Amino acid sequence: MSNAKYTLITGASSGLGKEFAVQCARMGRNIILIALPGGCTPSLAENLASTYNIDVRIFEFDLTNCDELKKQVKHILEHFEIDFLINNAGVGGTSLITETSIEKIDQIMQLNVRSTVLITHMLIPHLLQHERSYIMNISSMAAFSPIAYKTVYPASKAFISSFSLGLREELSGTGVSVSVVYPGPIMTNSNTAQRIISQGIKGKMGLLSTAEIASTAIIGTITKYPTIIPGFINKLNHFLMSILPMELKLKMISRAVKKELI
Numbered sequence: 001m002s003n004a005k006y007t008l009i010t011g012a013s014s015g016l017g018k019e020f021a022v023q024c025a026r027m028g029r030n031i032i033l034i035a036l037p038g039g040c041t042p043s044l045a046e047n048l049a050s051t052y053n054i055d056v057r058i059f060e061f062d063l064t065n066c067d068e069l070k071k072q073v074k075h076i077l078e079h080f081e082i083d084f085l086i087n088n089a090g091v092g093g094t095s096l097i098t099e100t101s102i103e104k105i106d107q108i109m110q111l112n113v114r115s116t117v118l119i120t121h122m123l124i125p126h127l128l129q130h131e132r133s134y135i136m137n138i139s140s141m142a143a144f145s146p147i148a149y150k151t152v153y154p155a156s157k158a159f160i161s162s163f164s165l166g167l168r169e170e171l172s173g174t175g176v177s178v179s180v181v182y183p184g185p186i187m188t189n190s191n192t193a194q195r196i197i198s199q200g201i202k203g204k205m206g207l208l209s210t211a212e213i214a215s216t217a218i219i220g221t222i223t224k225y226p227t228i229i230p231g232f233i234n235k236l237n238h239f240l241m242s243i244l245p246m247e248l249k250l251k252m253i254s255r256a257v258k259k260e261l262i
Contacts, residue, residue: 011089013039019210063115092153112156148254
């Protein structure tokens with residue numbers, strides 16, 4: 001095993017995960033990228049390695065495959081020193097619950113919840129060996145309220161929030177710091193962009209670039225902030241929503257989301 005330290009990033013082939021990889025590489029950090037097969041991960045790794053003179057390793061597999069996840073992470077831990085874990089992989093969607101397939105519901109739960117918990121659990125003993133190490137879990141502004149027509153997604157992100165903050169308290173006094181990030185809307189692909197645009201000005205409120213979100217998240221995690229909400233508008237939105245009655249908040253958010261179905 002090399003003494004060089006690595007940042008492990010899940011969901012690293014595109015969107016926010018890709019930006020995390022770019023910014024960590026710019027900091028001179030070696031990187032392990034976990035992504036689905038068939039994406040642009042190899043070209044991203046080659047570019048980062050040559051541009052920033054770092055070591056970049058790729059592991060392509062489906063995080064919802066529990067056996068494969070455990071096998072691959074075990075292999076990674078046997079060969080690499082990791083002191084920064086970024087649990088970024090996740091999936092969502094908007095649809096009536098009665099029109100959402102069991103397979104889609106299961107995918108959200110397995111990727112957003114189970115894979116995050118399993119990877120974190122497997123890495124904690126390893127991270128504890130370092131004088132300083134970090135866990136960054138990506139939640140969402142959706143974690144702050146139930147949302148009709150999304151139902152499972154905000155619930156999964158609320159789980160990540162609760163899991164992260166509980167874990168942070170449990171690991172207090174050790175060298176491991178846990179942070180949870182709540183991004184607002186992100187135009188990560190054409191489908192997401194179309195969904196945000198369909199919501200009009202409400203959908204665009206708090207919209208930040210992946211570069212802005214990644215920078216805020218990395219700085220906040222390294223400086224050991226427990227909760228990180230990128231962007232002033234998102235912070236303001238969270239505050240305003242926190243003082244509204246749950247029933248009113250739920251109706252307001254769900255009404256905006258329903259427009260995606262029309």
